[in-house]
Amino acid sequence: MLEVSLVHYIILSALLFCIGLCCVMVSRNLLRIFMGIELMLNAVNINLAAFAYFCDGMVLGGQVFILFVMAISVCEMAIGLVIVVALSRHSENIDVNSQDVLEDKQ
């Protein structure tokens, strides 16, 4: 039993994904929501690395796609943080419940 197999990494990835999802759904702070998104993307990357290692040791498509996911998620992070900073100029806080400038007020 003391042998690390693929299912251990998948369990780790599933738990990390659900913690990240919980962070996104529960938190009201925009910055913490971004942290949750990053946790979820890291869980996906663990899955890609584990399947690349255990299933196709010679092809390594999974490891290449880790790099793509990383680059895209850093881009998303940069744009998101810029939007948060721009939003904080217009309103007094970054509570997601109080952001209603796009709401249709009749």
Added chain:
Amino acid sequence: MGILNFLIFAFLFCLILISALGVVAARSISVSLVCMMVCFLGVSGVFFSLGADFAGASQIILYGVSVAILMSFAIMLVSKKDDRVLGVSFSWRSLIGGICCFGILMILFFTMSDGGRGLPAVLKKSIHPEAFSSTFKTASELFSSYILPFEVLSLILLIILLGAAVIAGKERR
């Protein structure tokens, strides 16, 4: 050797999950930033143990350092004194969110066990002992089979750079 692998994996498992829980549960946003950095470094350790050297190094550089610096600047620019009230509290929102996450976790475990019939054989493969360095192979894959996504990615980076500059610098009247 199997025991050592297992101990390293158990250490990384606990480190990643505890620090990820710290991101969710910390009262102060700075504490959760530090927890996030620790979690990213743990994930890079997982990459190293899976033979993905280059991905682990990029994980340290990109996530462990640059995303953390970006995030800390955003915290300094945005945070106010009363942001502590935005932490996790007991409310309908937290309850429903927690129930949804638990349900999705159960669905994932159910799927993993092949609908309750036990683990498929592919999931029981254990680590083959010869560790290999994959940087050379990753690079040759990246510049032969995946050259088009790589170039598209550079275009995306350029667009993101311009877009971030435009959005951030718009406050001029």
